[in-house]
Amino acid sequence: MFQDIIQKKRDNLELTKADIDYFISEYTKNSIPDYQASALLMAIYLNGMSNQEISNLTLAMANSGETYNYPANLNVVDKHSSGGVGDKITLVSLPIAAACGVNIAKISGRGLGFTGGTADKLRAFNMNLSLTEQDFIDKINNNGCAIMESSINIAPADKKLYSLRDATSTVDSLPLIAASIMSKKLATGAPNLVLDVKFGSGALMKTAEKATQLAQQMIDIAKFSGRNAVALITNMDEPLGTHVGNNLEVIEAINTLNGNGDENFTQLSVEIATYMVMLGLKIDHDSALQLAQTALKNGSALNKLKQIIQAQSGVFVPDAIKTHSSTTHILAQTSGFVTHINAQDIGNASMHLGAGRNTIDDDIDLTVGVLIHAKVGTSVNCGDKLATLYGNPGDETIRLTQNAFTVGNTPPKKIPMIYKVLT
Numbered sequence: 001m002f003q004d005i006i007q008k009k010r011d012n013l014e015l016t017k018a019d020i021d022y023f024i025s026e027y028t029k030n031s032i033p034d035y036q037a038s039a040l041l042m043a044i045y046l047n048g049m050s051n052q053e054i055s056n057l058t059l060a061m062a063n064s065g066e067t068y069n070y071p072a073n074l075n076v077v078d079k080h081s082s083g084g085v086g087d088k089i090t091l092v093s094l095p096i097a098a099a100c101g102v103n104i105a106k107i108s109g110r111g112l113g114f115t116g117g118t119a120d121k122l123r124a125f126n127m128n129l130s131l132t133e134q135d136f137i138d139k140i141n142n143n144g145c146a147i148m149e150s151s152i153n154i155a156p157a158d159k160k161l162y163s164l165r166d167a168t169s170t171v172d173s174l175p176l177i178a179a180s181i182m183s184k185k186l187a188t189g190a191p192n193l194v195l196d197v198k199f200g201s202g203a204l205m206k207t208a209e210k211a212t213q214l215a216q217q218m219i220d221i222a223k224f225s226g227r228n229a230v231a232l233i234t235n236m237d238e239p240l241g242t243h244v245g246n247n248l249e250v251i252e253a254i255n256t257l258n259g260n261g262d263e264n265f266t267q268l269s270v271e272i273a274t275y276m277v278m279l280g281l282k283i284d285h286d287s288a289l290q291l292a293q294t295a296l297k298n299g300s301a302l303n304k305l306k307q308i309i310q311a312q313s314g315v316f317v318p319d320a321i322k323t324h325s326s327t328t329h330i331l332a333q334t335s336g337f338v339t340h341i342n343a344q345d346i347g348n349a350s351m352h353l354g355a356g357r358n359t360i361d362d363d364i365d366l367t368v369g370v371l372i373h374a375k376v377g378t379s380v381n382c383g384d385k386l387a388t389l390y391g392n393p394g395d396e397t398i399r400l401t402q403n404a405f406t407v408g409n410t411p412p413k414k415i416p417m418i419y420k421v422l423t
Contacts, residue, residue, distance in 0.1 A: 087236075087240050212420060
């Protein structure tokens with residue numbers, strides 16, 4: 001029977017819900033060998049999937065393991081980012097939205113590659129991220145927000161398929177990316193979802209057009225499954241903020257909640273929080289934005305982060321967050337304006353220092369990373385510090401970081417952080 005399913009997709013015919021349910025159920029139970037599943041993945045990669053097929057695939061993957069349900073009165077909101085370099089927005093946007101009265105359920109994973117995971121960053125506080133479903137719901141009820149690490153029982157089909165996609169060069173199939181992301185979100189049950197879909201050198205989607213296609217597919221899946229979703233298409237052509245690396249990013253997030261954040265990073269964090277407030281409180285954008293800005297300015301967002309951490313047995317002592325004792329400065333070789341910072345090069349440099357993983361089980365060093373001193377548009381003189389590497393860099397790491405910075409004679413045009421919003 002499964003050979004018939006492979007043949008249908010090979011011939012660019014639409015798979016039925018029964019076809020897809022059979023595939024996910026049997027593959028999760030190890031009844032379909034990897035070589036046959038690989039053939040289907042490659043057929044999907046080459047021929048794509050209709051919106052109906054993508055939605056059916058996502059639901060089948062979501063239902064392959066545990067599913068969460070929340071009391072209707074909570075009107076829970078979740079937030080997802082497609083990842084990038086220096087992306088610590090969750091640590092800022094969630095407490096802002098929670099301080100505005102939004103109930104937030106955030107299930108986070110470990111980082112892979114140069115994209116850091118929120119679960120890794122929260123290790124700076126020694127939080128308990130292993131919660132039962134009831135503990136999770138209780139903490140949302142009591143504190144307005146709870147954060148837990150994704151378990152192996154949430155969308156197990158996705159975990160099996162992701163490993164196979166990685167081995168078969170089908171990772172960058174838009175239907176498979178959308179189904180992978182949304183299966184975990186549907187399984188964890190939040191009725192409202194804010195998606196931050198990034199494009200640029202430091203993102204999986206290199207162009208705004210590709211990011212928009214992915215976002216639209218995820219919006220369509222949400223609609224099909226009865227969820228409310230908003231997607232922001234955002235720029236990751238340069239690193240987000242000034243700190244890259246787990247503990248460094250936590251420090252920047254706290255600085256931002258104290259009112260001392262990078263302008264672009266602060267703006268995007270507040271905007272994402274605003275859409276969370278819109279969905280959670282069912283109010284218009286301007287009213288939500290005013291609430292979010294006030295929560296940041298009056299310190300209630302910072303207090304909310306502390307409350308969330310302490311409610312999960314964490315210790316909130318910002319001054320105790322460690323960074324690596326060894327530092328290396330990267331200096332400007334010429335005078336002018338920083339016209340570009342290649343986010344992928346900075347991300348790879350951070351990886352080489354030990355901040356990222358090649359496989360999900362790799363150990364990482366939370367104290368290493370890259371601190372950027374000169375953002376795009378900054379005027380520099382020859383010999384000024386462009387960046388500082390925390391850790392023990394090799395020659396390749398230094399070369400990557402040096403080459404990431406382009407210095408020109410004229411200041412660059414300012415590019416907006418948010419390219420488009422899909423609702």
